[in-house]
Amino acid sequence: MVRINRITNGIPALVAAKIETTNPGNSIKDRMALRMIEDAEKTGILKPGGTIIEGTSGNTGMGLAIAAVIKGYKCIFTSTDKQSKEKFDALRAFGAEVIVCPTNVEPEDPNSYYSVSSRLINEVPNSWKPNQYDNLSNSLAHYESTGPEIWEQTEGKITHLVVGVGTGGTICGTGKYLKEKNPNIKILGIDTYGSVFKKYKETGVFDKNEIYPYITEGIGEDFLPANVDFSVIDHFEKVTDKDAAIMTRRIAREEGIFVGNSAGSAMAGLMQMKHMFKEGDVVVVIFHDHGTRYLGKMFNDDWMRDRGFLTEEKKTAKDLLAKHRDLKLVCVSPGELVSHAIEKMRKFNISQIPVLGDEGFIGSVDEGLLFRRMVDKPGALDGRIDEVMNPPFPIVNESAHIDQISKLINRETPAVLVKLDTGGHHIITRHDVIECISVG
Ligand SMILES: Cc1ncc(COP(=O)(O)O)c(C=O)c1O
Numbered sequence: 164m165v166r167i168n169r170i171t172n173g174i175p176a177l178v179a180a181k182i183e184t185t186n187p188g189n190s191i192k193d194r195m196a197l198r199m200i201e202d203a204e205k206t207g208i209l210k211p212g213g214t215i216i217e218g219t220s221g222n223t224g225m226g227l228a229i230a231a232v233i234k235g236y237k238c239i240f241t242s243t244d245k246q247s248k249e250k251f252d253a254l255r256a257f258g259a260e261v262i263v264c265p266t267n268v269e270p271e272d273p274n275s276y277y278s279v280s281s282r283l284i285n286e287v288p289n290s291w292k293p294n295q296y297d298n299l300s301n302s303l304a305h306y307e308s309t310g311p312e313i314w315e316q317t318e319g320k321i322t323h324l325v326v327g328v329g330t331g332g333t334i335c336g337t338g339k340y341l342k343e344k345n346p347n348i349k350i351l352g353i354d355t356y357g358s359v360f361k362k363y364k365e366t367g368v369f370d371k372n373e374i375y376p377y378i379t380e381g382i383g384e385d386f387l388p389a390n391v392d393f394s395v396i397d398h399f400e401k402v403t404d405k406d407a408a409i410m411t412r413r414i415a416r417e418e419g420i421f422v423g424n425s426a427g428s429a430m431a432g433l434m435q436m437k438h439m440f441k442e443g444d445v446v447v448v449i450f451h452d453h454g455t456r457y458l459g460k461m462f463n464d465d466w467m468r469d470r471g472f473l474t475e476e477k478k479t480a481k482d483l484l485a486k487h488r489d490l491k492l493v494c495v496s497p498g499e500l501v502s503h504a505i506e507k508m509r510k511f512n513i514s515q516i517p518v519l520g521d522e523g524f525i526g527s528v529d530e531g532l533l534f535r536r537m538v539d540k541p542g543a544l545d546g547r548i549d550e551v552m553n554p555p556f557p558i559v560n561e562s563a564h565i566d567q568i569s570k571l572i573n574r575e576t577p578a579v580l581v582k583l584d585t586g587g588h589h590i591i592t593r594h595d596v597i598e599c600i601s602v603g
Contacts, residue, residue, distance in 0.1 A: 164316045164447070169417040170410075170430060174437050176322070176444035180430075181313060183451055184422060188225035190452035191309070195332050196226025198304035199293040200234065214239060214290040218280040221250030222381065222452050223295050228257035239283060239290075241276040246380060249456045267376050270386050296388035301332030302339070309333065309449075310340025317445050321348055325433045325448040327382035327425040328352040328360055328399070331391030333449060338395040349439070352396045353425075353432040355407075358383025360391065361399035378404040378470070381425040381451060400432040407431055408472045411454070411461040421454035424461055480568060480581045481561040483591045483599055492589050494519040495528065497549035501536070504528050504548055515577045515592060518552050524588070526552030529577050556580045558588070569596055 164179045171178040183191035203209035214237040215227050224240040231238045238259035242251065243266040251261045264276040272278060284292045295301050313321060324341060326334040338350035354360040357377035362370050374385045379402070384391075411427025414420050429448050440446050460466050467473040493511050495504045497520050504516055508530065515529035528548060536543040536551045543551065557571045558580045568591060571579050578592040 164313070165418075165420065167418055167430075167448070170413055170434070171437075174440050174446075175442040176440035176446050178433065178440075178446045178448065179317070180420065180422075180426075181309070181316075181447055181449045182420060182422065183449065184453040186226075188222065188229050189455070190222035190225060190423075191333060191449065192222035192451070193226035193229070194308055195295065195301040195304040195336075196223050196293075197230050198307075199295065199298050199300045200227065200230050200236075202300040202303075203291055203293065209236070209291045210289055211235065212289065213237075214287050216240075216280050216283045216287060216290050216292050217295065218242070218276040219295065221246055221254065221456065223293075224254045224259060224261075225250075225257070227293065228254055228259045231259075232257055239280075239287065241280040241283075243276050245376070245378070247456050247460055249459060253456070295332065296330045296384075296386075296390060299390065301330055302336035302390045302392070305333050305336025306340045307336075309337040313337060313447055314341060314344050317447060319344065320445045321345075321447050322444040323349045323351060323440065323446040325351045325353065325429050325436075325446060327429045327432075327449070327451060328354060328391065328396070329382045329384065329425075330388045333451070335390055335392040335395045337449070339392065342395065349397045350395055351432070351436060351439075352399045353382060353429045354399045354401045355379045355383030355428065356401050356403055357385075358401075359385060359387065361401050363387065364393050364396060364399050379407045379424055379428055380457075381423070382428055398436075400436055402428045402432045402435065405470070405472045408461045408467060408470075410434075411457065412467075414450075415454060415462070420450070422450040423452040423454055423457050425452070426450035427461065478565040478599055479561065480559055480563045480565075480579075480591060483565065483568070483595050484561070484581060484589050487595075488589060492517070492587070495548050496520065497525060497547065497552070499548050500544070501528075501533060501546050501548060501551060502544045505533060505544070513592075514594075515556075515590075517556055517578075517580060517588075517590065518548055524555040524558070524580060525549075526554060527556050527578070528552050531577075556590070558582055560584075565596065565599060569600075572596060 164181050167178045186193040216239045218241045228238050241262045244263050245266040254261050268275045270277045328334050334352050341348045355377045357375045359373050362373050407428035410431040411424050433448050495516050517524050518526035556578050561584050572593050578590050580588045
């Protein structure tokens, strides 16, 4: 259990994550996978040398596959094409066969991953389907292990449990144990948009209109698994695919914890519910699996950008100044000669100079202006700057966005001045803006 420090800044309660990545298959689902196998062995439905056939998004399959290697079973898994490829590769690494089925079909469709696994059960001799959704050994595993661990690790101080809900095994097994210890503990389920849980909990209506494809992995369902005991769950919070994906990355970057997509959902949901947590509360959030399985997705910038999940940070005046901020701002005074200004441009290899008078910036000169003046009037070199200068450059703050700066720069205005947060001014030229846009 690890305390969350930064993301939860502003929440008066203590927030701790139960991180389940150090199980042999790197997810919490190892607990229930082993329990389902052991219970099936005891009742005799899983016989020596048998084949385990299951519809799984990967993590349950991983737990089953590892146990099957040790215990001498074969594994065939059906899954959906929206799951990370890394999950399938990991299952195959343990010798399991993986059949990938389409996501966007009804559970009853013969091609759905539920139906394909049910059909294989009849075709493959000596096979057993754990059926993690309706097999109550699933929640029992959490009732007997995850629940007591959280109770002990928080010394009985836990007030809220936040968990992503898929089969419902984790939240209901853990939640049932904790509520038996202290009925005041609030059990908060995280659901996805496109899933039926929240509406069913709140209205008792199974609404098919709630069902549509979504990206978040591991949680939400389009049917009601037997492991979801709605009486244990006090409230469901829905989290968008985008918020879940962004939070998955933030957990790594801000907390140094490398976990999967449903951890992002759970954490984002926790933040949506922050008004529920007060000083003295102990909020535990479960992080189901490891981040490596999502390297090609939430942790991949192109994947995030393609779905509009990556909000690009706009560059500011501060960024544009970064390269030359330490150099001194070159100015001319209104009484200096034009020839001096030209000499300064040559010496410092610059094309424009602000004119600084006693009362601040009162004008500007640039190569184009001085060239035109010299062509118009041959003696201009010996004239004063304030006789030829243009109006002063516009002034922006360090936080000004590049869009705002680009709008100010045009033929007549080749640069803007930046009022520095630390005092003083600096300059951003047309060249700086072009370089920033083209190089990034
Ligand atoms: C990554 C991930 N998160 C959350 C869940 C949901 O857990 P449960 O099925 O116990 O409700 C799963 C289930 O497979 C999962 O793989």
